Structure formats: structure tokens, C-alpha cells
Amino acid sequence: MDQKRIADTIGCTVRHMRVMTQSDMTCVMWAELEDTDGGEPTAMVPRQVVVKHTADNTALIEGRMLQKLGALSPIRYPGVLYGDDHLLVMDYIDADGQAGPSGAQDLAQQLAAQHDITQPDFGLEFDTLIGGLYQPNPPCANWLEFFRDQRLLFMAQCASDSGKLPARLYHRIEKLCTRLDEFIAPDVKPSLLHGDLWGGNILYHQGKLAGLIDPALYFGDAEIELAFGTLFGDLNNDFFDTYRQYRPLERDFFTTRRDLYNLYPLLVHVRLFGGSYVNAVDHNLAQLGF
Secondary structure, three states: OOHHHHHHHHOEEEEEEEEEEEOOOEEEEEEEEEEOOOOOOOOOOOOEEEEEEEOOOHHHHHHHHHHHHHHHOOOOOOOEEEEOOOEEEEEOOOOOOOOHHHHHHHHHHHHHHHHOOOOOOEEOOOOEEEOOEEEOOOOEOOHHHHHHHHHHHHHHHHHHHOOOOOHHHHHHHHHHHOOHHHOOOOOOOOEEEOOOOOHHHEEEEOOEEEEEOOOOOEEEOHHHHHHHHHHOOOOOHHHHHHHOOOOOOOOHHHHHHHHHHOHHHHHHHHHHHOOHHHHHHHHHHHHOOO
16 A cells, blocks of 8 residues: 555555555555644544555445434444545544453444434445445345345345355245245334454454444344344343343343344355355255245
């Protein structure tokens, strides 16, 4: 990453930069800044920023998601200082990873408040990304239809086209999709979702929620967010005990809909990685009776 380009983009001299993560498509760096006259950065430009450079146009879409969440959500998301097709400069959020019971409770309270934010339709006014994969969000008044067509069938088709989802599993998903009304109530309301709620995207600092990063934004059933949070064990009993104080959670969420809703992130992982995630899809379908 060219330090001069970053400096020219945000109007500050870059003191130091270091790589945080790097892949074939994306490089994420931490940078420490000073303003151009040698003084301290202003309130508008923080001392520390995160710089993300992408080989595709995902930087632009991520910037739009962060701006949308920053305008609507009570949770802190990185503020966007600059964004174009391939470059995103964001606030750096301090995080020591120390959560404990108080951190889980803080996340539950703030996430419940975000889930209370609604709109008439499911989806969003623009398409987004999850794990770098395209995520369609055409507005839809019915959650069952949206989840069926834009989440389960869409990602199953992507995973099948990539050769990572066996045909036998794809056909079982199709069969499940004909009977979703047995699992999903007709009166689900849209909630503002982070969309990719796993531990790596949850930042804690000194026992409090510091913020969320790397969203896969849309409006959907709040339960799909909660299900995803249990997939790798990131949302625990302390979280759910507190969440229930602010929003209802039906008992059958844990017995049926969690397995149903986790099919979507599992299909995302199948499309990205294949391997053991194929077996996990098989397991969840069997748990649901398919």
C-alpha cells in the first residue's frame, strides 16, 4: 500500500503502517497519522485508521454498509473517512478482546436496540456482500419468500455451481424450501441486521462492546442473526439471558429455527471453503427432517 496515496486521500501524513491481514484479494493495514503541518490529527481525522485495499469493488460496498449502519444503529461501527471501488479508510476501534459476562450483556442490549430498528420491507436498497460473496437484497414484503429465494436457494445455487455442494444436498434444500411455512411464522418483522455476526467481527474492550466490523447488512428476521452468533459459540447464555430482557425469543428458536437459519452461513462457508461445511449442511438438514 502506497503511504503517499493514503496521505493524499485523507490529507494527513502517515507515520507508520503495518499489515493486519492479507489475502490474494484484500490487504488490511493499520496506520498511525499526523496532520500535514506536523500537529495532532483533528477530531475529524483520528490518529489511528484502518486501510483496506481490495482487488475488486468490495471496498465501495463495505463503505456503503458502514455508512448506513453508522447512520441508523446505536452500535459503533467504523466511521468511513474515504471510500472508492478499491480503497476504504476507516476509524480504528480500540479492542483488547476482554469481554466476560459484562461484554456479552452489553452486546445483547445494544444488538436488541439495533434489531428494534425496522422498515416496511425485507432486504435493502442496495445489494451487499457476505464473506466477499455477492448478497442480493431486492425489497420483499414477506420474510419466508425473501429467505427462501435470496438466501437459501441463491447461496445453494452458488455453492452448487462452484462444484462444492453435492446435488443430493441441493435437492434436499429445494425440498425444505417447499415447507418453510412449517418453521417460519407469517408475521416476522424486518430488523436491522449486521448480517455476519461471528466472534471475529465483534470487538470488546475492557468488558464492554467496542463495536462491530465487516457487516453483511440487510433487514431480516432478527433470529437469523442470533442463530449465526451461535454457529461458532460466540453468543452464550449471558448474552441470551440479557437479550430476552429487551426482545422476545421463542423457545422453538433453539430447537428448530436455529438449525434452519444457520443453513445460510453454512452454505456461504461451503461456497468459500467446501470441506467439513458440507457435512454441517447435511447435519442441519437431517435435524430438520430433510
